[in-house]
Amino acid sequence: MHLKKNIATSESGFIFNPATGDSFSANPLAAEMLLLLKQGLSVSEIKKNILEKYDVELSQLEKDWDDFAAQLKEANLLDH
Amino acid sequence: MSEQLKPIVIAVTGLNAIDSPGPGVAVIRALRDGFPESVKIIGLSYETLEPGIYLHDIVDKTYQIPYPSAGVDALLNRLKSIHEKENLQVIIPNFDAELYNFIKLGPSLRSIGIETFLPTNEQFDSRDKINLYNFGKKFDLLVPKDKVIYQVNELYSCAEEFNYPLVVKGKFYDAVVAHTMEQAQKAFYKLSAKWGLPIIVQQFITGTEINIAVLGDGKGNTISAVPMRKLYITDKGKAWAGITLEDDSLIDLARHFVKSTNWKGGCELEIMRTHDNQPFIMEVNPRFPAWIYLTAACGQNQPAALVKMALGENLEPYQNYAVGKMFIRYAWDHITDVSEFQQISAFGEL
Known part of the structure; x- marks a missing residue:
């Protein structure tokens, strides 16, 4: 899963797609995951990172990740 | 002793x-940015309550001019x-309805030392909404299907061909989105x-509204x-609010339009980008x-x-x-x- 190259993200969770003019707000955890995605980490590396850092069950993370990925896709922010 | 810069006088x-x-x-604001300290702006108005007449830090002096219907003379x-x-050195007309007269007057104005930078009559007519569909076909541009109609019963064949909703458009201005035959007839x-015949009936396109401000040099660039x-x-x-986009396909579309038409001067392409990323030109x-x-604020004044x-300057295209x-x-x-108000009403200048 890769973010489109020109998508701008900030640490505060603001996401801007310069090709469409769409902008979105992400919560702090989603913002962190987006930054890791932008840094080129793979999905499994990001999940590992989150599991190490936060007190969360793998099953819950998987579920939340699927929601997160679906929203990114819906928002047209992912490379196909 | 420093030599004072003589201002360019632009109407x-x-x-x-x-x-x-x-x-x-907005044009004047951009000109004041582009020629700081060296421009004199002459406003040309039709109505006495056009706000720009009274904005003295924007317009240096305003004169009323006759309505387009009064003719070129x-x-x-x-x-x-x-x-x-x-x-006056340059005139920039900004209304669709007055452009025909200004284009026609181009050579006469030039002979007395006033320049314009306008499309030719042919360019102007070709993109008229009455001709838009043929314009798109001729230049391989994506435009919505339409029909130019003169009688209300022609709406039935439009509905059959395009389905609802239909976009019913006036010859010069105004458009109504009609979801039923009754609404379409009322709009007709x-x-x-209001505007006379014909009426243009257009296929309804949904998507994101994007506009492109374009400047062509008249030589295809x-x-x-x-x-x-x-x-x-x-x-x-x-x-009422907008944001500049980064999308090479839109820039390519503008270049294709200018190259195909040799467009001279400024124009605006009204685009509807569909969900499957098709850029329909709705109007030019x-x-x-x-x-x-x-455009001035983002670096292309x-x-x-x-x-x-x-x-008379030859300009290189802006890149960024x-x-x-x-x-x-x-x-x-x-x-x-x-x-x-009294001054502009009574004397036609302020």
């Missing part, structure tokens, strides 16, 4: 900075008398009473193209849009570039602009005195 129309604004005030005579006092009568997505749209369909406005100051070309630059329009109650 501009479209001072009606109202809820459906003319582009004049009346306009030329008025411009000549203004020229005697002001020594309303628009034909695109000097500037800036795409903007409307972020807030008024009930009149005007952008043959002059700068009201949001043109955004189109009005200033147009003036330079009108005065700031993406994510936004405009947010606002309303402001400007205060003036009745003496100013």
